[in-house]
Amino acid sequence: MRGDGGDIYWRRRMSVLVAVLVVVAVVAWACSSGGSGPERASSAQSSPSVTPTTDQLLAGLRTLAMGTGSPSPSPSPSASPSAGAAATPSPRRRPGEPCADDDLVLSLQSGGKEQIYSGDQRPTFIVTLVNTGSVMCTVDVGPRAMEVRITSGADRIWSTVDCVSGPGAEVQKLRRGVPYVRTLEWDRRRSSVDCRAERSAALPGTYVATVRMGALRGGKGVFHLR
Missing domain, CATH: 2.60.40.10 (Immunoglobulins)
Incomplete structure (x- = not known):
């Protein structure tokens, strides 16, 4: 689709992808923090493993968005000249006919x-x-x-x-x-x-x-x- 319809389609697609990202991030944060108090939370915030995980999710979502997008129309093959369109030799002239x-x-x-x-x-x-x-x-x-x-x-x-x-x-x-x-x-x-x-x-x-x-x-x- 092109025009306004194409814009709506991609807005909806990106909204779904962002929602998935948020849910995955929340789950990852909950698993890493567990629920054992402030010290555990402070340890989770200082852990360098959270940032690469988020980057990996973003990269995966970007790849998913690019891979599942609507395929672009392939150019139609040019029509090959038919055999009938080829130039045919002029008929052989017979002696005595009017001159061309x-x-x-x-x-x-x-x-x-x-x-x-x-x-x-x-x-x-x-x-x-x-x-x-x-x-x-x-x-x-x-x-x-x-x-x-x-x-x-x-x-x-x-x-x-x-x-x-x-x-x-x-x-x-x-x-x-x-x-x-x-x-x-x-x-x-x-x-x-x-x-x-x-x-x-x-x-x-x-x-x-x-x-x-x-x-x-x-x-x-x-x-x-x-």
Whole structure:
């Protein structure tokens, strides 16, 4: 018990122990003094055997109190992890299944060495996709699934997902370690999601090209138009 209940319990316990001590002390004193007059009592008071007897009783009562106290609750053993909680290996993939994102590495590189395009020069980009998995897998690399986007600051300039005709899907088989490579050329004109007939030319400045496939990101390439 804890709190007030525990205090009451120990007060009662100590009261009983003190009462026992008093009774034992009285009996010991009566036996030692006997009842033969003042000289006998004086002899008992000067005897050094009374003090050790009392000390021994106190030590015995202290030991009794410590030994008969309510046992402290033992800490419950920590729950051991069950066998079912152990991590199970992922099932083996079969050839031809869709590629997992964890097995794909997507990257983009600018085709120009100096990354500065003057006059009518058109920026080119090289996109690579590599399967690092253990078996061949399939992936959609169409213009909607694999988006290359060009921005300038917060301005969205051009994207491959704009004005795509047809289904826009292109499923490729990726063997382990054999990269899929796509080369893109930008005509230096803006695009829009509403497919306007007139596409204005991009102004000179600094631009950023990025590539993405769902949750995958392939870095970015910075280039300049002059």
